[in-house]
Amino acid sequence: MWDSTLRSIGDEPSPIGEEEYYARQRRLFSQLRPGDLLIVTAPHESTRSNDVHYPYRTSSEMLYLCGWEDPEAVFVAFNSGEDWVTSLFVQPKDVLMEIWEGRRPGVDGAKNGWPVDEAYSHKELDERLARMLIQSKRVFVKLGVDSDVDKLVDYEIKSNSRERQKLGIGPVSIVDPSRMINELRLRKSDAEIALMRHSAKIASQAHIQAMANTRPGVGEWQLEGIIEGVFKYCKTSGIAYPSIIGSGENATILHYTVNNDTCNDGEVILIDAGCEYKGYASDITRSWPVNGKFSEAQAEIYDIVLKSQLAAIDACRVGNPYDAPHQAARRVLAEGLIDLGVITQSLDEALESNGELNKWYMHNTGHWLGIDVHDVGVYRPDGEPRLFEEGMVITVEPGLYFGAWRPDVECPERYSNIGIRIEDDVLITSSGPDVLSSDCPKTIANIEAIVGSA
Ligand SMILES: [Mn+2]
Structure with a gap:
């Protein structure tokens, strides 16, 4: 119907490649230091009526740093002193959900096809993130986007205060990474x-x-x-x-x-x-x-x-x-x-x-x-x-x-x-x-x- 339109827009350009995502991540990590924990969140799905959702669009930060588009995702990068390790928490494979709503890449798909080192089921987020939080010194997270992550960060900051006094470990500050990411995106x-x-x-x-x-x-x-x-x-x-x-x-x-x-x-x-x-x-x-x-x-x-x-x-x-x-x-x-x-x-x-x-x-x-x-x-x-x-x-x-x-x-x-x-x-x-x-x-x-x- 609009074939002249298709002709005039020309060939589709390549999507953002894996190398570029890694380069973006490296540019961001170069502004952080060992002991820092970066958590990139995305909004929850939102309901239009009953069981009908609004079309999902993930956070722009998630798109920028790894390109993952599905809901229930959290991108985490932690440097325990050696090097940066990135992890993506994603919706796990689920036959019933996939029959109804569409195929999911799942954990293996995320591990193989996306610019991250590790991938885990979103179900493991609490436990794994808590462990990283305890080891971290500064937490870079934009609050107010994913309430589950907010609660977890809040809990770890408060509950480890005695441990922190004794051993000097555990997060001491929360920083919004938006300004750094935005500067790169500009x-x-x-x-x-x-x-x-x-x-x-x-x-x-x-x-x-x-x-x-x-x-x-x-x-x-x-x-x-x-x-x-x-x-x-x-x-x-x-x-x-x-x-x-x-x-x-x-x-x-x-x-x-x-x-x-x-x-x-x-x-x-x-x-x-x-x-x-x-x-x-x-x-x-x-x-x-x-x-x-x-x-x-x-x-x-x-x-x-x-x-x-x-x-x-x-x-x-x-x-x-x-x-x-x-x-x-x-x-x-x-x-x-x-x-x-x-x-x-x-x-x-x-x-x-x-x-x-x-x-x-x-x-x-x-x-x-x-x-x-x-x-x-x-x-x-x-x-x-x-x-x-x-x-x-x-x-x-x-x-x-x-x-x-x-x-x-x-x-x-x-x-x-x-x-x-x-x-x-x-x-x-x-x-x-x-x-x-x-x-x-x-x-x-x-x-x-x-x-x-x-
Ligand atoms: Mn305008």
Whole structure:
């Protein structure tokens, strides 16, 4: 059905290889010392109703360090003074459960196919982890994710206090390892970049299909079906976040996800949708006229947003502070709105934190992208803006939103209910910004050629 889509996304890139997982683990262990115990947890399954569960997605830390996707898993690394030994606790083989819910790799499968030294049944977790806890000095664990692990750590910290006083053994501190893992995740490897580019290629094709099928009378939910159909058709695990499909005044609601209105002639539709491919997110927004032709007023706003987005992308360069794109985008947006007479303040006034630009542009221009759509990594370590380095991926997504329904502002009649956002995924490289989502059209001419063409 979407064979041209499959052709244009090209061959599937290789998944993250075993060597890369080991390298990630080594980079993390190099920041720890003998006696440290690292425990990487994952959330429990969550119930939708009765015996029906929500689709399971493990923790991003688990995905990053070993790639294990099934529930009831705990990754543990311990250094008793010799070297690091990694263990993965997994659901054991269980014929009855496998008949009902699917095959499990089990302990042997985990031992042979995953980047860990040892594998054990999850049933052995309490006993084995307790033994390691007693021998450890510092415990690196993110609390609040797996309540069973939390209880175990809490118990061992408290119950061994007498032993600890006598012999000086047993854990003395709990440290959250997230900051260290997040810092590693911020810089993407070549293999990760290949997966992210593929993820963005699929999302680009999904947007193109949605454009082609847009005409007055189509339902937001129908375009949602097409977008998410393409995601599935291209073998992704589905959406990276709930798709935002808003036409008319819905386009002026930043995180509109109800997607149950009809798209009408004369409206602009805004679609913000991305997929998760082999654990990596894409995040693309495009805005286009429902009837296939931008009105003069719509084109005026679109031009400003596109110009601001190009200026922001150009600011995505090694050595620039992470908020350089935001400053660039805001400046172009403000200048454009001053030219149109929407903003009556001076440029400097408009850009103030309480300036007029904030009425129509109220969010940031981007966020890190990776295993999570709002990926990890501190933006202002030690209070100073982080500088871009090669391998970082950030979204660039300026917008303007003229919600005529808003009681807090006087919306200019001419731009009533026009909502435009243009978002791409940008890789920082030594030779300048590399737009991973460049397959997705964004000039007025290119968009108008596609909308309604299906
Ligand atoms: Mn985004």
